[in-house]
Amino acid sequence: MKNIQGSEALIKCLVEEGVDTIFGYPGGAIMPIYDSLYSYMDNLNHILSRHEQGAIHAAQGYSRASGKVGVCFATSGPGATNLITGLADAQIDSTPLVCITGQVPSQLLGTDAFQESDVIGISMPVTKWNYQITNSEEIQSVIAKAFYIAKSGRPGPVLIDITKDAQFSEVKFNYKKCEKIRSYHPYPIIDNKKINEAVKLINYSKKPLILVGQGVLLSNAEEDLLKFSEKTGIPVASTLLGLSAISSDHKNYVGYLGMHGNYGPNIKTNEADLIIAIGMRFDDRVTGDTTKYAINAKIIHIEIDPSEINKIIKTDIAINADAKEALIHLTSLVDEMNFNEWISEFRICDDIEYEKVIKKEIKGGNSKLSMAEVIHKLSELTEGKSIIVTDVGQHQMVASRYYKFKKPNSNITSGGLGTMGFALPASMGAKIGNENREVIAIIGDGGIQMTIQELATISQYKIGVKILILNNNFLGMVRQWQELFFDNRYSFTEMVNPDFNKISEGYGIKNKKLEKKENLNNVLEEFINFDGPYLLNVIVEKEGNVFPMVPSGESVSNIRLE
Amino acid sequence: MKKKGLYQLKDTEKNIKEYTLSVLTEDKAGLLNHITIIFNRRKMNIDSLNVSTTEVKGVSRFTIVVNSSKEKIIKVVNHINKLIDVLAAFLYEEDEIYYQEIALYKLSTKMFLKGDLVEKIIIRKYGAKILKIEEDHIIIQKTGTKVGTQKLYDELKKFGEILEFARSGRVALSKKKRKTINFIKKLEKTKSNKLNI
Numbered sequence: 149m150k151n152i153q154g155s156e157a158l159i160k161c162l163v164e165e166g167v168d169t170i171f172g173y174p175g176g177a178i179m180p181i182y183d184s185l186y187s188y189m190d191n192l193n194h195i196l197s198r199h200e201q202g203a204i205h206a207a208q209g210y211s212r213a214s215g216k217v218g219v220c221f222a223t224s225g226p227g228a229t230n231l232i233t234g235l236a237d238a239q240i241d242s243t244p245l246v247c248i249t250g251q252v253p254s255q256l257l258g259t260d261a262f263q264e265s266d267v268i269g270i271s272m273p274v275t276k277w278n279y280q281i282t283n284s285e286e287i288q289s290v291i292a293k294a295f296y297i298a299k300s301g302r303p304g305p306v307l308i309d310i311t312k313d314a315q316f317s318e319v320k321f322n323y324k325k326c327e328k329i330r331s332y333h334p335y336p337i338i339d340n341k342k343i344n345e346a347v348k349l350i351n352y353s354k355k356p357l358i359l360v361g362q363g364v365l366l367s368n369a370e371e372d373l374l375k376f377s378e379k380t381g382i383p384v385a386s387t388l389l390g391l392s393a394i395s396s397d398h399k400n401y402v403g404y405l406g407m408h409g410n411y412g413p414n415i416k417t418n419e420a421d422l423i424i425a426i427g428m429r430f431d432d433r434v435t436g437d438t439t440k441y442a443i444n445a446k447i448i449h450i451e452i453d454p455s456e457i458n459k460i461i462k463t464d465i466a467i468n469a470d471a472k473e474a475l476i477h478l479t480s481l482v483d484e485m486n487f488n489e490w491i492s493e494f495r496i497c498d499d500i501e502y503e504k505v506i507k508k509e510i511k512g513g514n515s516k517l518s519m520a521e522v523i524h525k526l527s528e529l530t531e532g533k534s535i536i537v538t539d540v541g542q543h544q545m546v547a548s549r550y551y552k553f554k555k556p557n558s559n560i561t562s563g564g565l566g567t568m569g570f571a572l573p574a575s576m577g578a579k580i581g582n583e584n585r586e587v588i589a590i591i592g593d594g595g596i597q598m599t600i601q602e603l604a605t606i607s608q609y610k611i612g613v614k615i616l617i618l619n620n621n622f623l624g625m626v627r628q629w630q631e632l633f634f635d636n637r638y639s640f641t642e643m644v645n646p647d648f649n650k651i652s653e654g655y656g657i658k659n660k661k662l663e664k665k666e667n668l669n670n671v672l673e674e675f676i677n678f679d680g681p682y683l684l685n686v687i688v689e690k691e692g693n694v695f696p697m698v699p700s701g702e703s704v705s706n707i708r709l710e
Numbered sequence: 711m712k713k714k715g716l717y718q719l720k721d722t723e724k725n726i727k728e729y730t731l732s733v734l735t736e737d738k739a740g741l742l743n744h745i746t747i748i749f750n751r752r753k754m755n756i757d758s759l760n761v762s763t764t765e766v767k768g769v770s771r772f773t774i775v776v777n778s779s780k781e782k783i784i785k786v787v788n789h790i791n792k793l794i795d796v797l798a799a800f801l802y803e804e805d806e807i808y809y810q811e812i813a814l815y816k817l818s819t820k821m822f823l824k825g826d827l828v829e830k831i832i833i834r835k836y837g838a839k840i841l842k843i844e845e846d847h848i849i850i851q852k853t854g855t856k857v858g859t860q861k862l863y864d865e866l867k868k869f870g871e872i873l874e875f876a877r878s879g880r881v882a883l884s885k886k887k888r889k890t891i892n893f894i895k896k897l898e899k900t901k902s903n904k905l906n907i
Contacts, residue, residue, distance in 0.1 A: 269743065276794070331897070333897075333900060335905050335906070336902055337901070454788060455791070472907060476907065
């Protein structure tokens with residue numbers, strides 16, 4: 149077999165790993181790879197973003213909509229540093245990525261060469277693994293390892309930095325997938341003793357509550373969760389990233405947890421006598437004051453990452469395992485039960501929340517639209533079957549509350565890191581990763597301006613995403629906090645925005661402005677039914693607040709309805 | 711009502727103790743940085759650090775001494791264990807290990823020759839030895855605990871100025887009857903590399 153250039157070997161590795169799409173941005177130090185890519189355009193689709201942050205968020209969206217590893221390319225120096233926010237986001241939200249960055253030739257490392265940056269050093273705390281290749285002989289084994297590490301166990305981002313000389317020098321191609329690394333144990337062996345202890349607790353519980361996180365979606369355990377919940381009759385509440393793991397109209401589903409979650413699951417956390425947490429990590433936005441959290445409950449924590457166990461909340465029974473595997477074991481052993489009375493208590497809470505919050509929110513203001521009524525209508529018109537990609541802030545919380553998810557893997561948002569600017573690029577990746585489904589990006593007027601350049605990418609590749617701006621000319625969530633906790637001192641939260649419709653026109657993207665309540669239904673229908681990208685600029689009430697709310701640092705029992 | 715929150719447990723004088731971490735890793739560049747940023751992120755100071763190869767080819771050992779609360783150090787160990795190239799991280803309290811440090815003392819030859827310093831203090835009382843005698847300076851070497859090497863330092867200081875002093879990081883072995891190579895072979899055999907459903 150004849151030798152090939154390192155850069156071509158890299159491209160062939162991606163083909164071997166089943167990669168179909170790469171998001172990236174070329175530059176000096178990654179040029180040999182882009183040159184090799186030019187010969188493989190039949191095998192690999194490359195999307196040219198307008199900023200490297202756009203490329204990596206797109207790869208995240210792609211991964212979360214398709215379940216596959218997201219791949220992105222960037223050059224050395226600023227290209228690589230522009231990936232950092234996306235790496236940190238993917239790390240905290242467990243998204244499998246393989247990011248390839250070019251690097252200056254190895255003999256120039258450490259010389260402050262043009263566009264040299266220590267990307268390995270910089271990305272260390274925000275990657276699951278990173279590695280610098282300085283020799284073309286290493287390319288195949290390192291890329292194989294990168295894919296294995298990114299997707300196995302608790303997934304995460306991997307960054308591989310390749311010096312230009314390694315890209316140029318020749319090597320024999322003989323690819324072998326990685327199946328094992330002796331220092332890495334992604335799938336803990338399940339401890340049957342713990343399973344039996346958990347089964348006992350479950351069978352004797354009076355008021356059990358299941359909390360599902362993204363771990364259920366990542367291990368494709370949605371069906372297994374249903375079987376477990378249906379056999380035991382235990383109610384299920386979801387974290388932000390767990391949304392869509394169970395259909396919102398399931399009889400055992402009792403709502404969304406956390407700071408702006410539903411009244412029932414928050415307040416009932418402190419009444420439950422058993423919490424079964426599956427693939428979630430007790431984020432402070434879920435727990436509030438941890439000393440006053442789940443005060444009457446024993447805790448069973450099913451979690452694949454051992455470092456999450458006993459990190460925030462002391463666990464009574466820790467099952468260190470993949471969610472699917474643990475659920476299969478548990479379901480086969482637990483008793484058939486029903487907790488209809490306990491679930492009906494949640495329904496009473498739902499009624500209270502409806503009367504005090506939801507009813508007026510989905511009706512909206514007298515003249516202006518409310519965020520909630522827009523999302524409520526969108527959810528109705530799409531029957532809860534779209535993929536919703538959200539940014540960070542009020543619109544994100546409203547979308548999580550009022551969009552009624554019916555299908556798994558439908559909620560793509562920046563949860564842990566809270567990255568404004570995430571939604572627009574992530575939505576393009578999501579659409580490419582799952583072309584058959586409707587993808588709707590819901591974004592605030594602040595967030596969209598952080599990555600607005602990606603409208604050009606959407607336009608160039610005609611990516612059929614729907615972009616819904618909930619525009620209140622404010623950094624709404626910060627404003628809400630200023631109103632509630634900083635004595636109405638609106639320090640730098642009001643925005644004078646550009647004309648988003650004219651901008652959209654400039655990028656050649658169909659658009660409309662929606663201001664009048666009476667047009668909501670018709671305009672949303674047109675927006676959904678349009679074939680191709682569409683930007684809808686919805687002017688909503690300026691100073692709306694998201695309720696309920698657990699004030700920062702307070703107990704979940706102190707959830708405020710108004 | 712029982713308290714479940716773990717992160718609120720603040721370090722106080724009372725719950726802080728000296729811990730020794732022994733971390734077996736693949737011999738890979740950059741791993742030192744990977745490990746130290748885990749401490750840095752929590753604003754924890756490392757008291758002593760030693761890295762060396764082990765009796766097993768390709769395997770390194772990091773020995774790290776820190777003062778911390780138990781809650782905090784357990785989370786650090788869990789985090790270190792998560793690093794891809796870490797084979798295993800072990801946490802020890804003082805009574806679970808054998809440990810030593812080495813200290814070198816540089817004195818002027820003139821000062822050294824005063825009285826019966828050598829005989830009485832260095833050799834008999836402290837079990838130190840003379841490593842090198844030069845015309846203008848001598849080097850003394852002592853192995854022991856930090857307390858022991860510090861005591862000798864303080865004693866020597868009474869006789870005059872110490873020109874230079876250096877102390878190594880701690881090296882430690884656990885009291886358990888474990889053979890590194892067997893431990894690694896066992897790791898290699900576990901079937902935790904893929905999902906077994």
